[in-house]
Amino acid sequence: MNLERLRKRVRQYLDQQQYQSALFWADKVASLSHEEPQDIYWLAQCLYLTAQYHRAAHALRSRKLDKLYEACRYLAARCHYAAKEHQQALDILDMEEPINKRLFEKYLKDESGLKDPSNDWEMSQSSYNKPSETVLPESVDGLQENLDVVVSLAERHYYNCDFKMCYKLTSVVMEKDPFHANCLPVHIGTLVELNKANELFYLSHKLVDLYPSNPVSWFAVGCYYLMVGHKNEHARRYLSKATTLEKTYGPAWVAYGHSFAVESEHDQAMAAYFTAAQLMKGWKTAEKWFLDALEKIKAIGNEVTVDKWEPLLNNLGHVCRKLKKYAEALDYHRQALVLIPQNASTYSAIGYIHSLMGNFENAVDYFHTALGLRRDDTFSVTMLGHCIEMYIGDSEAYIGADIKDKLKCYDFDVHTMKTLKNIISPPWDFREFEVEKQTAEETGLAPLETSRKTPDPRPSLEETFEIEMNESDMMLETSMSDHSS
Template sequence: MREEEVEKLRGVVRDCVTKHLYSSAIFFADKVAAFTRDPADVYMQAQALFLGRHYRRAFHLLNASKIVLRDLRFRYLAAKCLEELNEWDQCLLMLGDAKVDEHGNVYDTKETNAMYLDKDGEDREINISSAICFLRGKAYEALENRSQARQWYKAAVKADPLCYEALECLINNHMLSSEEEASLLSSLHFGPEDEWLSSFYSCLIKKYDKENVVEAKFKELENESYSSNPSEQSFMRTLKNDTDLMACKAEYYHRCGEYQKCFELTSILLEKDPFHMKCTLVHLTAATELGHSNELYLMACNLVKDYPQKALSWFAVGCYYYCIKKYDQSRRYFSKATNLDGTFPPAWIGYGNAYAAQDEGDQAMSAYRTAARLFPGCHLPTLYIGMEYMRTHSFKLAEQFFMQAKTICPSDPLVYNELGVVSYHMKEYNKAVRWFEKTLAHISSSLSEMWEPTVVNLAHSYRKLKMYNEAILNYEKALALSTRSVCTYAGIAYTYHLQDNFTAAITYYHKALRLKPDDQFCTEMLSLALIDECRRGVDSKFEYR
């Protein structure tokens, strides 16, 4: 057969792969390889077998070739076959010996003489070494060696920042703390044409910067433009409506506690792309926070119908039952989600929260500890363990876990809030004031109703320190955030009472009782304030005489 006829057959194979006609691709690739015995054609045949799910046959073909250990492409595809066959130890053996340090730097490798039969080079390719590092990470994660998996994922991203899957594994599985994520991102080397990608990655990692910093990042990406015809503005395209960017923004709103804003954005995005998994997860958590049980029910039904084997689907069912306070059922479905995917963080946290909602502390702690072990970069399990200890009045233990959560994520205001609460319970009021003030300093967005309890707690701490003016100032700040809090009115009334300002105290006791007429503390203190006010009136009358 002439060379031009063989080249036509190669074209047929490529076309069959493009049209997903894998049996045809395997048939013609086999003939091309038989005619030429060229390693590139053998690789094409193995690729067709792999795409046709003939993993064992593809591996045998590659392993039988004499260059499998010398050509990185052959070795990588052979390892991919072993991955699909779940033969993880063999997969690592095929990829060869190499070591990696904690920072993702690869050394002691014997691949210096390895070949790489490149394509024609017209398309931009992801570095083969990066793909190999990523596959090593997946193998170690499957073997439950998460520390090695983390190091190899870091190595994959460092070898080529375009290897998004490695970064996705590090972020979604919470393998790095917020500081480690920022450090990894700063160590990546982006080309001049990839500046937009650097900005995009900075939006993907944990977002605990100030509001104006994060918003500036989003704005920069939204204005990132592409023009197929630079001379005409009408051909300009931007990332403003990109679904991944919108999902990132929704995640940021959720973290800030702006659940309604988050829910509205995810609703718009899901109309545009109903099967965007990351957005679906954020949408479910926002709906749970807002108590939208009907929305959760519809989402759960659709997900279970479309993706019965995905952990997210059963997590949605668990969220629905959690929302309507049927915690036994919610636990059952959160547990099912963890059985389907043991590395799905929200399911473990939901499982623990469902136990905690019924004051079943031991089971809740067990779920949180498992989550803390599996996801070392996520501070929430450690934070929730601290909350459980605080609920049982083990304040010293609670403080230790809150400090551990602070080490993992030093920028989350919720951690500082809990440290303030535990210090208040331990009667360390100066310490409590310091933690509550740090909480307010770390809030990235403007103060919302979500943070009203923190402001009230700060006022309580000032009152305990007999700093009454500062206390009143913070109570008034809390009232500006929410006018429906009995605790705030009672606190400001009691502070005025301690200052012997009985008139103001009586006014605020009345306001508190208007919201909760059967409040025992306010009822008793109002009686005392009225007696004190009458006594003062009588005393001043005698003085006047």
Template sequence: MEEFLKSWRQDALNKHQYDAAIFIGDKLLALTGDPKDAFWLAQVHFSTGHYNRAQSFLTRNDLITRSTSCRYLAALCLIKQSKYDEALNVLGDKNPTHLASGSSTSTASRRRAPSKSSKDRDDPGSNIKFEAAMCYLRGLVYAKQNAFDKAKECYKLAVLIDVKCFEAFDQLMKNSLMSPDEEWSFLESLDFEGINSDGEEPGQQAEFVKMLYTTRLSKYKNPMSFNNATETLAERYNLRQNADLILSRAELLFTQCRFKECLSLCENVIEDDNYNFAVYPLYLACLHELNMKNKLFLISHDMADNYPEEPVTWLAVGVYYLTTGKIAEARRFFSKASMMDPHFGPAWIGFAHTFAAEGEHDQAISAYSTAARLFQGTHLPQLFLGMQHLQLNNITLADEYLNNAFILCKSDPLLLNELGVVFYHKEHLKESIQLFTKALEIADEIESDPKAWIATRANLGHAYRRLELFDKALEAFEEVTRAGEGRDANIYSAVGLCQLQLGRPWDAVVSLHEALAISPQDPIATELLEKALKENANTDALFQATLLADGEIVVQDEEDVDFILHERMLRSKLKAKAIAASGGHRYGGDGGESSTRSSRRGGTASGERRRLGDVTSNYQEVGGESMDLSDEEL
């Protein structure tokens, strides 16, 4: 009869016929009085959403003190009812640290135990696995109480006790509770060898789980290990089209600023599962970065119609409004998403970005500070705080926040660029050159999009110029102008200044005319052009030599020189007028004085671009702070 009722109960559960499962489970419990049968009956109540009924059932039958699994389920029922203090009383505030692998009474002996012991631990009443699960619940309670340090330790212990406690591992990763270095160190400390390998090659399951966990770690560190893990999982285990694996590869591409490739992978996931919410923060960030307003509009409406209870829905609406420049509306929806889930990282970062976009630095600093408190393991909030203080010219505070970010992550090119700008303003030019160079080297190593780092290369050129290494400065500026999108009046003005310092006034005249073609009213380029023309007029020999070397014309006397100079100036003026009449420079941008002015204010014309994303992988800025010539330097 007992076996018959168990089979009937399980069949009802498989069909989600919960009333039948409760009816049969109640009779089975009366027949056996077994705590395991009580646990299963309480689970059915829990599955129907009757958390209070399940918890009172466990308490009424005094099952909490008799069974570890029942104590776990009772605490989970209380958490679902937001009764966090009561849940902690049931769980107890002490973690079973002696069960962690690597402790003095470690599980080494359990790993070598007979297979019967292993099977016992897989049973629902297994103490070990439910002890790990209760550590995870303690972490949830502490996180709800904003005690993130305690939550972090509970999650770590849960995975150390039972490496298959993925829920705890996932909380550590997606909430960025550990720095990239800590994540990789923690991975090496886990007891993968303790996984039961019955029926498989020795160590194969351990290798498989370790590679799966590797794909969840920070993408700023050890990209080679990440690539090896993903390739092995794709080839050996046929997981190439698995959504989680595709998402991990997309996160890596996002950190490399390869937005089109990242977008393509995200769309592959969404094509198979239109409402895979894990991929949407990254997907929305790519659409924002690529300015795809129509797609954002359609996605926002679709999700608002079908999943209004999901925070990511209102994140999508906020990103759409941010992309279309409606900052106030974007802020309202980012705020709504963060209220629905106070630990939703992308919503907090987006909320802060709306203040930064309007130049409201104090409010942006406050919002980024909240994100830094919630997500202590990621360097991004600290980086954004440093960037805000840099725009406010608070160099000391910017240095402090950026160094805090550097402690957490030493391999983000944007962070190295911002630190280089701080050293530049502190007149430590050699150190700034080292940082700009390192940023460009890392960007090249991770195969990042070169156009994303135009501002960093321009900053390197300015640092060389300030050190009077004019040849190296010209090399850096040449790379910027060659990129096309880096055409900026300020860059050509800097090139002209370097050429003047090298005694090449005619080259300076040409470069400064390029600057004025982009921004006809630029005062710095205008002043430098006057100086270049005067120097060129006083050095006829240099002028004639330049013409001869170019093979354009042989100058016979001063009248030819005046004629050629007048003709070239006239061409440049006509070119500037044609560009102004067409609505801006043909290489992009808004043209005119406003482009240069906005770059001096730290706006987007200098190459700085903001973007949204998941806190684990997820949100950063590309382009960064770009420096300009100042009147004092002329």
């Protein structure tokens, strides 16, 4: 009997992925060769490939081949791992090679999605460098057209907001390899940025049909619904499925947060962005990175559109405000206002900074403008009430005609006054306010001291404002995030 011929047949069946046929002949070869270790190893390989993990492990361990040969030890460990007997797999690797055990533990950690993202921080950070011409050493010059190299360059263009060049590169990759794992998230993100809804629709359906258990498939579907607008609930459903399949799939979590942000559901959005917040703690760090982003955008020039500048400038304003750099914060918000003039959130931010600086008259004007653009802005309504109350409290002892004229527009805005009456604690007496206004019209001067005969038991207006500052600050942060990227 020519055993070499039969062994060659086993290899041929394995190469053709006819594992059952390979198993049949491997079993016969092992018997004919009187169980030579090489033939038992190939028999175990065939058993492993046919998902008979316990039989494969037994074939090796019963003959103590796992103690004699490294390949057999590794295969036996793989069999136990595939059978979800992780401790037994570690015990096998721990026999003589503790180093192998550590490597296998690392493999288990990576497989379970617990990989520490800080290990890849330096490599990830390089993705944000401005792309330059790819120069490879002569020894690997043949990799110039390698798809992984092209995808890496496309990522750098994407992170530098050069979406057209990124799309050009990813399209080349997708044409050569339609399901390139590293290229798909970048390509999908580029399609969203360029509003190519039809192409994304076709790609997402093809991915779901072919790879229903891959998170990138449902990420693509969620991005499509997020892009078309007014279907955020559908987007969340599919993005949630992507995160269920792989809890550490970052692109899906970011898109999940965006789906809440566009609906002003800020608490849910912040929960989805929580991982990113953990990586960058502290306002000082935030200011540093926002300024770095500003410099990069200036270097890019016309490749970045206005809608990309405006959120960056507003975010810089928020950070400077938190650092009590009020003048710088106002400057950034005013620059954002030049880019997008009719943004209620920017007016609210400027008004809030004026209120923190004690410029209540200016704050009232900006909050009123914000409400004119968006009447359902709860933060602006609340802060307008506080600022009017404090503006009156900080005015002179007598309200003259000039003060009356400044507040005249608010006197006749019945809707605003009713709202303010309900939200300010303790509430104003609206009729008393009307009496004071009427007296002012008749005499031109109305002593404030005569409007109350008993001392006001409330804390000072500055103390009241300081008490509610933190709550208002939180409301402002969430009211801005629907325009932030």
